[in-house]
Amino acid sequence: MTSSNDGLNAFEFEITATEGAARVGLIQTRRGVIETPVFMPVGTQGTVKGVRFEALEAEELDARIILGNTYHLWLRPGADVIRACGGVHKFNGWRRAMLTDSGGFQVWSLGELRKITEDGVKFRSHIDGSPRFMSPEVSMEVQAALGSDIVMMFDECAPGKSEHDAAKRSMELTLRWGKRSRIRFDELQNEGMDTGRPEKAEGGRRKAEEESDGFHSSLITHHSSLSAKQALFGIVQGATHVDLRRESLRRTVEIGFDGYALGGLSVGEEKRVMYDVIEEIAPEMPVEKPRYLMGVGTPEDLIEGVARGVDMFDCVLPTRNARTGQALTLRGKLNIKNARFTTDTRPLDLRCACSVCRRHTRAYLRHLYMTGEMLASILLTHHNLFFFLDTMKRVRQAIRSHNFSDFRCKFLAEIAAGVE
Numbered sequence: 001m002t003s004s005n006d007g008l009n010a011f012e013f014e015i016t017a018t019e020g021a022a023r024v025g026l027i028q029t030r031r032g033v034i035e036t037p038v039f040m041p042v043g044t045q046g047t048v049k050g051v052r053f054e055a056l057e058a059e060e061l062d063a064r065i066i067l068g069n070t071y072h073l074w075l076r077p078g079a080d081v082i083r084a085c086g087g088v089h090k091f092n093g094w095r096r097a098m099l100t101d102s103g104g105f106q107v108w109s110l111g112e113l114r115k116i117t118e119d120g121v122k123f124r125s126h127i128d129g130s131p132r133f134m135s136p137e138v139s140m141e142v143q144a145a146l147g148s149d150i151v152m153m154f155d156e157c158a159p160g161k162s163e164h165d166a167a168k169r170s171m172e173l174t175l176r177w178g179k180r181s182r183i184r185f186d187e188l189q190n191e192g193m194d195t196g197r198p199e200k201a202e203g204g205r206r207k208a209e210e211e212s213d214g215f216h217s218s219l220i221t222h223h224s225s226l227s228a229k230q231a232l233f234g235i236v237q238g239a240t241h242v243d244l245r246r247e248s249l250r251r252t253v254e255i256g257f258d259g260y261a262l263g264g265l266s267v268g269e270e271k272r273v274m275y276d277v278i279e280e281i282a283p284e285m286p287v288e289k290p291r292y293l294m295g296v297g298t299p300e301d302l303i304e305g306v307a308r309g310v311d312m313f314d315c316v317l318p319t320r321n322a323r324t325g326q327a328l329t330l331r332g333k334l335n336i337k338n339a340r341f342t343t344d345t346r347p348l349d350l351r352c353a354c355s356v357c358r359r360h361t362r363a364y365l366r367h368l369y370m371t372g373e374m375l376a377s378i379l380l381t382h383h384n385l386f387f388f389l390d391t392m393k394r395v396r397q398a399i400r401s402h403n404f405s406d407f408r409c410k411f412l413a414e415i416a417a418g419v420e
């Protein structure tokens with residue numbers, strides 16, 4: 001059911017190494033190759049806050065995929081505007097893969113401002129209070145207008161501490177919404193409503209541009225074995241109830257998707273409980289499809305997720321925390337506002353190889369932050385993204401050399417030791 005009419009898949013996924021439940025793989029999308037496990041920086045408004053795409057694409061960060069928020073882009077500038085501009089890649093200039101969430105989580109986060117029915121969710125825009133309606137069909141239509149490379153089905157997220165009955169009702173609704181998402185998604189692909197299909201005529205010009213930018217053109221070579229359509233991921237819900245998670249997984253797989261996500265985690269439940277759910281469910285997710293843990297998390301969560309078989313992660317933590325003066329380092333969190341850094345001439349992270357740590361002192365970064373210079377956020381964002389992306393690179397190397405178990409112990413011990 002996940003194959004398109006021409007019998008080709010939207011992407012290919014291949015596992016190249018494993019250690020225990022942890023795995024290294026390659027996702028070939030219509031916009032390049034993604035090595036997994038992968039961290040996806042979050043680009044809420046069509047921008048990863050505080051960092052230029054050139055920096056994200058350059059060898060130092062080398063982000064292969066970013067996440068876009070359907071809810072935010074739908075409200076502003078609007079799906080019609082992005083469709084009129086030829087899709088989100090043409091609109092914002094990002095050339096690599098993009099995954100869009102369904103908007104479900106943002107709408108759910110509105111709390112009192114929303115009303116959930118079988119049809120979908122009525123809510124008021126957080127921008128101007130205007131009434132809006134989001135449903136599986138609307139979400140698929142918006143994501144087709146955006147032309148992202150990976151589309152998420154529309155789901156409902158139950159609070160982390162939901163009782164069994166409430167979590168089951170929510171899971172059943174999510175399954176019905178999953179089917180509706182699948183049906184509308186397939187119609188839109190067949191109607192050619194996806195704006196993100198790479199244009200063949202454009203290929204030569206784009207390739208030349210990318211080579212002149214020093215961009216790895218091999219990354220975006222369009223593979224004839226792919227359908228060039230959007231990929232659609234299913235979402236497993238069920239709160240912290242493992243029996244519901246298992247049932248949700250089985251019935252989501254029956255609908256058939258290109259990849260599977262664990263949604264509704266890190267939403268108020270204990271960390272230990274989250275790890276247990278991942279440990280129980282991830283190994284039962286289809287081996288041959290990417291597994292995505294949505295909206296998680298801290299560096300420790302990434303390592304623990306990989307150890308339990310997760311391939312994809314996204315979180316606002318590195319970018320959001322940077323803007324409040326928090327650096328994430330190999331020795332835990334460092335708050336640059338702290339007076340102890342006033343004359344500290346060491347780099348943010350003593351072991352970090354990023355360009356910020358190679359050039360700047362803690363004292364200077366603190367000065368920039370305290371004086372409200374925008375460069376403070378830019379530099380901290382760069383370091384934090386480097387830390388997350390580089391950690392995943394080291395994770396992949398460790399799994400390939402069957403050293404991940406040792407890497408995990410050392411990484412967790414070091415982070416717990418605290419800033420030097």
Ligand SMILES: [Zn+2]
Pocket residue numbers: 348349352353354355356357358383386
């Ligand atoms: Zn650094």
